[in-house]
Amino acid sequence: MGNTANKIGPWALLGTVPVLAYWLTFPSAPEPHTPRAFSGVQVGDTAHEQATAHAEEIHQPAKIKVIRLDASDPLGREVVAGCGTCHTTREPNLRTASADRLDQFHVGMQFSHGNLRCYACHDPQRPQDLRRADGTRVAVADAMDLCSQCHGPEAEAYRHGAHGGMNGAWDLEFGARYRNHCIDCHDPHVPQYPKMIVTFKPLDRFLVPKHEDHDTP
Amino acid sequence: MPNMANPRRHPRQAGDDGSGGNRSLPVLQNTTRRAAVKGGFATLGVAAFAAAVSPLKQAAERLSPQEFFQKHYEELTPQEKQRVIARLEAEARERFNRDVTIADDRPIPGTKFVYAINLSKCNGNGRCVEACHRENNHDRDTHQSYIRILEMPKGAFSMEDATTTYDGVVPKQDKYYLPVQCQQCDEPPCVDVCPVKATWKEEDGIVVVDYNWCIGCRYCEAACPYHARRFNWKEPNIPAREINPDQSYLSNRVRPAGVMEKCTFCLHRTRRGKLPACLEACPTGARVFGNILDPDSNIRWILENKRVYVLKEELGTKPSFFYYFD
Numbered sequence: 001m002g003n004t005a006n007k008i009g010p011w012a013l014l015g016t017v018p019v020l021a022y023w024l025t026f027p028s029a030p031e032p033h034t035p036r037a038f039s040g041v042q043v044g045d046t047a048h049e050q051a052t053a054h055a056e057e058i059h060q061p062a063k064i065k066v067i068r069l070d071a072s073d074p075l076g077r078e079v080v081a082g083c084g085t086c087h088t089t090r091e092p093n094l095r096t097a098s099a100d101r102l103d104q105f106h107v108g109m110q111f112s113h114g115n116l117r118c119y120a121c122h123d124p125q126r127p128q129d130l131r132r133a134d135g136t137r138v139a140v141a142d143a144m145d146l147c148s149q150c151h152g153p154e155a156e157a158y159r160h161g162a163h164g165g166m167n168g169a170w171d172l173e174f175g176a177r178y179r180n181h182c183i184d185c186h187d188p189h190v191p192q193y194p195k196m197i198v199t200f201k202p203l204d205r206f207l208v209p210k211h212e213d214h215d216t217p
Numbered sequence: 218m219p220n221m222a223n224p225r226r227h228p229r230q231a232g233d234d235g236s237g238g239n240r241s242l243p244v245l246q247n248t249t250r251r252a253a254v255k256g257g258f259a260t261l262g263v264a265a266f267a268a269a270v271s272p273l274k275q276a277a278e279r280l281s282p283q284e285f286f287q288k289h290y291e292e293l294t295p296q297e298k299q300r301v302i303a304r305l306e307a308e309a310r311e312r313f314n315r316d317v318t319i320a321d322d323r324p325i326p327g328t329k330f331v332y333a334i335n336l337s338k339c340n341g342n343g344r345c346v347e348a349c350h351r352e353n354n355h356d357r358d359t360h361q362s363y364i365r366i367l368e369m370p371k372g373a374f375s376m377e378d379a380t381t382t383y384d385g386v387v388p389k390q391d392k393y394y395l396p397v398q399c400q401q402c403d404e405p406p407c408v409d410v411c412p413v414k415a416t417w418k419e420e421d422g423i424v425v426v427d428y429n430w431c432i433g434c435r436y437c438e439a440a441c442p443y444h445a446r447r448f449n450w451k452e453p454n455i456p457a458r459e460i461n462p463d464q465s466y467l468s469n470r471v472r473p474a475g476v477m478e479k480c481t482f483c484l485h486r487t488r489r490g491k492l493p494a495c496l497e498a499c500p501t502g503a504r505v506f507g508n509i510l511d512p513d514s515n516i517r518w519i520l521e522n523k524r525v526y527v528l529k530e531e532l533g534t535k536p537s538f539f540y541y542f543d
Contacts, residue, residue: 157543161515162335162523165502167492171511174490180502193501195386196340200347202381203360 054169054176061183063140064128067105081105083128092124112190121146121188147182289414290427290467301429302466309471313457319464322488324421330482330537331422331509332493333519334396337543338503341366341387341394348498349398352483353469354461356453363447363480364495367395398495399424399445399480400528400536407437407446407479416477422537423484425467431476438477442529446479482506509537 066080073079086105096102097117099109123131130138130146138146148155157163164185169175185193283304287293293301302319309317346362355361367379371391379395388394405424408416415430416437438446452474464470465485472478483493487506496504507516516539519525523541 153543160518160522161507162333162505162519163338163502165496165499165504167497169490170487170492170506171490171508171514185500185502193340195388196342196500197386198341198343198384200343200350201360201384202346202350202362202365203358 053172054174056172056177056179058144058179059181059184060141061143061181069105070107083126087125087127092119092127094119094124110190112192113188143188144182147188284429287429289430291417298466305466305470309460312471313455313460315457315460315462317460317462317464317470319466319470320485322465322468322484324419324423325488326420327510328421328508329510330401330487331507331516331539332401332482332537333505333516333525333539333541335503335505335523335543336393336395336540338501339366339394339396339499340501341368341383341392341396342500344498344500345396345495345504348494349480351459352461352486352494354453354455354464354471356449356451357456357459358454359450361447361453363445363478364396364398365444367397368392369395395540397443397445397528398538399482400443400534400538401480401482403535403537404533406440406442406532406534410436410440412436416479421488423481424479425481425484426477426479427467428470428472428476428478433475433477435477442532442534446477449474449476449478 064083066082069079069081071079095117096119097115098111099106102109118127119131120133121130123129123137126137128140130140130143132138132146133149144155144158154163164180164182166177166179168177182188281304283300287301288297290298298321302321305319306317309315309319343366346364346366349355349364350360350362353363365381367376367381368383368389369375369379369392371393383389383392401418401422401424403418403422405418408418408424412434413430413432415432416424416426418424433448435448438444438448449472453471455471460471461469463485465488468481468483468485483491483495487493492506493504496506505515505519507514509516509520511517519541520539523543525539525541527536527539
């Protein structure tokens with residue numbers, strides 16, 4: 001009798017170890033499951049079936065109405081003048097190609113867009129509107145038409161989503177899409193894309209400074 | 218203990234005083250040397266086992282039994298998935314005091330996602346890196362992100378001469394910029410090397426990781442020729458108000474420490490029809506995303522009309538990620 005106990009004693013003890021280990025690992029009782037609605041978003045066949053194509057919306061530039069003057073009225077408000085104030089009374093100079101020789105309005109305006117002149121794009125009679133190379137008038141809202149006359153490859157890439165970026169859905173089947181206008185990124189008078197400043201860098205192991213002190217906790 | 222070790226020399230044991238009363242414990246009665254040695258080793262064995270399982274004691278602090286016994290994602294039934302996701306959401310609520318939604322976004326039938334980047338446009342400003350960081354609930358301390366931008370000397374394609382530490386005003390003279398993230402390869406070396414099948418390629422081409430199945434061996438990180446995989450060295454530190462609550466099980470839910478993570482083309486967005494976060498953040502419009510199976514897609518026009526190439530083509534990884542020039 002004593003011998004039997006001697007033999008199975010340690011093994012019986014070992015058998016309790018997994019139970020003990022489980023108890024040590026998970027001391028608290030398993031929490032009860034609360035049934036809830038499945039939160040998965042099912043974008044599947046159903047979404048595909050409804051082939052209602054959404055619209056692609058291009059950001060519209062503000063209409064040109066007035067020009068701000070470098071002056072303020074006695075109440076400190078900004079003074080503006082309608083384009084027509086001068087442009088209806090003065091004869092347009094079709095040769096003006098920069099603001100250097102202007103002394104009353106548009107003084108100091110930067111211009112760096114090839115060899116174009118002001119009235120290459122602005123309508124001489126109504127400079128708040130634009131004009132195509134053939135002389136037909138274009139509203140500012142349709143300025144992309146005007147740009148596309150010279151920038152054909154860019155316009156084509158834009159039509160195929162390869163220029164200008166976008167927000168929204170990757171396919172119009174799933175939602176609307178919002179796109180930039182040419183002049184959202186390119187100032188029409190200085191169209192070169194501006195330089196930028198890097199604002200965020202990852203600090204992964206390739207980038208950790210070499211002088212880092214390993215002794216600090 | 219000589220009495221126990223050699224009972225034959227001392228037939229009358231200490232407990233037996235000859236009066237007929239046996240005062241020793243029954244287990245120790247008639248002890249042989251063999252039994253004593255057995256007992257000794259058994260004790261050692263128990264001690265060794267206890268020492269071996271002792272790390273579980275610390276693990277208990279952050280590991281629930283449900284998590285411990287959770288099956289592989291692909292083996293979970295819909296009901297089990299529901300329970301797992303409910304548990305993960307409850308854990309997130311407890312940890313960040315913030316309501317998050319963890320969805321189980323599945324591939325859209327008839328879709329294969331591909332990405333393209335216009336290297337003539339990219340100027341290395343890094344807005345995509347930051348967008349990824351915020352969208353995917355990355356650790357704030359390390360500025361972790363799935364995107365790494367290489368600054369390369371113009372006129373060559375030499376990654377050895379590239380640097381990722383550039384800063385200040387970009388683009389710099391005689392440099393171009395190559396953003397690298399997961400290429401969602403059709404022959405993914407990272408998937409081949411995973412010893413526990415915690416990472417796999419889904420039908421829409423996205424290579425995903427089951428963060429609850431990953432053992433953190435980092436084989437996949439070593440196998441990836443694009444350095445696209447990241448390891449969570451510690452529990453991610455994110456201020457509660459900065460948590461992106463719009464999450465997915467295989468994508469941007471807050472990952473535990475010690476597991477691998479990677480770019481999923483923002484599947485929590487793209488499988489719901491939205492564009493990836495890095496694309497929407499790009500101010501230069503260099504990034505294009507779409508379905509290569511759709512002949513009218515933007516991406517197909519680029520592949521047919523632009524000068525397109527893939528990174529490290531010679532390795533045969535067949536990336537779903539293209540770079541092009543104007």
